Amino acid sequence: MKKTLITIATTLGAIILVTTVTYAVGGTLTPSGTAGDDTQYSLNDIYTKLTEGTDGTEGTGAMTVPESVSASFRTLTEIYNSIPATLSIVASTTTVPVGINRATTTLTAIDADLVAGNIADGVTVFGVVGELTSGGIPQTNATSTIANDDGDIQAGVAMSYTYNGDGTVTDDVTGLVWQQDGAYMASSWSDAISYCNSLALDGGGWRLPNYRELTSVVDLGRRNPSINPIFTHMSNAYYWTSSTYLEDTSYAYYVSLASPIVGEATKSMFLYYAFCVR
Numbered sequence: 001m002k003k004t005l006i007t008i009a010t011t012l013g014a015i016i017l018v019t020t021v022t023y024a025v026g027g028t029l030t031p032s033g034t035a036g037d038d039t040q041y042s043l044n045d046i047y048t049k050l051t052e053g054t055d056g057t058e059g060t061g062a063m064t065v066p067e068s069v070s071a072s073f074r075t076l077t078e079i080y081n082s083i084p085a086t087l088s089i090v091a092s093t094t095t096v097p098v099g100i101n102r103a104t105t106t107l108t109a110i111d112a113d114l115v116a117g118n119i120a121d122g123v124t125v126f127g128v129v130g131e132l133t134s135g136g137i138p139q140t141n142a143t144s145t146i147a148n149d150d151g152d153i154q155a156g157v158a159m160s161y162t163y164n165g166d167g168t169v170t171d172d173v174t175g176l177v178w179q180q181d182g183a184y185m186a187s188s189w190s191d192a193i194s195y196c197n198s199l200a201l202d203g204g205g206w207r208l209p210n211y212r213e214l215t216s217v218v219d220l221g222r223r224n225p226s227i228n229p230i231f232t233h234m235s236n237a238y239y240w241t242s243s244t245y246l247e248d249t250s251y252a253y254y255v256s257l258a259s260p261i262v263g264e265a266t267k268s269m270f271l272y273y274a275f276c277v278r
Contacts, residue, residue: 117162117172131172138173141221159219161230166202169230174216179206179276183233189252189267192240192274199276206276211243213277214255215262225257238265238272 119130136157144151160172169178179201186192192208199206219226225234236258245251245264252267265272 117170136173138171138216141219143221159228161228163230164202168202171217174213176209176213176216177278178217178231180231181233182231182235182239182273182275184274185270186240186272186274187270189240189269189272192272193242195274196276201276205278207278208240208242208274209277211241211253211255211262214239214241214275218255218257218260220260226260227257234275235273238263239275240272 114126114128116128116131119125119128121130123130137155138159139154139156140150141159142149142151146152157173162170162172163180164170164177167180169180170176171178179196179199184195186195196206196208217227217231219228222228225236227234234257238254238256238258241253241255243253245253248264250267251264253262253264254272255262
């Protein structure tokens with residue numbers, strides 16, 4: 001059949017010129033398959049449908065199926081089916097093909113990184129509720145002796161640690177990763193720095209913590225030593241920081257886990273410990 005695309009009429013005195021432009025219809029563009037299959041056709045399919053064949057009949061490029069899987073074009077179903085590489089599509093009631101009745105399905109994560117500790121606190125990703133509170137200042141866990149003191153207000157984020165199963169511990173508040181074992185006794189401040197820089201634990205990348213970093217793990221709610229017991233072989237003694245004392249650069253700051261206190265000592269001092277971070 002013929003369809004009129006546009007009609008142009010021009011009047012020239014007593015002469016009327018009528019121009020009609022028509023095009024041939026190759027057939028319907030309805031995708032194959034049943035509703036809900038998420039089928040899709042390529043631009044080549046559509047172009048062939050419009051240009052081939054005679055009036056009222058389909059041409060040789062009839063769209064019986066979408067482009068093949070081996071072609072560069074991908075259907076929505078093919079794209080959707082690639083999701084199980086990282087996620088498991090599980091029906092809530094019965095087995096449902098991917099792409100069909102998606103409202104009745106649930107997503108279950110199988111990605112090892114998709115865990116609560118890697119998602120911001122209170123945020124839900126694929127059904128996993130986040131618990132990560134990284135970015136805050138940890139509480140001191142001090143005991144209250146009077147209203148509105150440190151122990152009463154408990155400012156900051158509650159201390160939280162995760163053992164990584166490889167000799168390292170992640171501080172869930174600051175995001176710092178610590179060496180779990182604090183047993184190394186340095187012969188001097190420079191030895192403490194060298195020890196951490198050369199530590200091969202879990203691929204390396206370690207360093208001696210600065211003043212603020214080391215004090216962030218001090219737990220005033222614990223004694224002997226004042227640190228969470230998730231850390232092993234920690235001593236009731238002094239631990240070096242990498243921070244130099246401004247008034248005398250031959251001195252550096254240390255943190256005591258016995259009292260606990262912070263002070264400064266000559267960098268040549270021995271019997272101080274090194275506890276590494278990255």
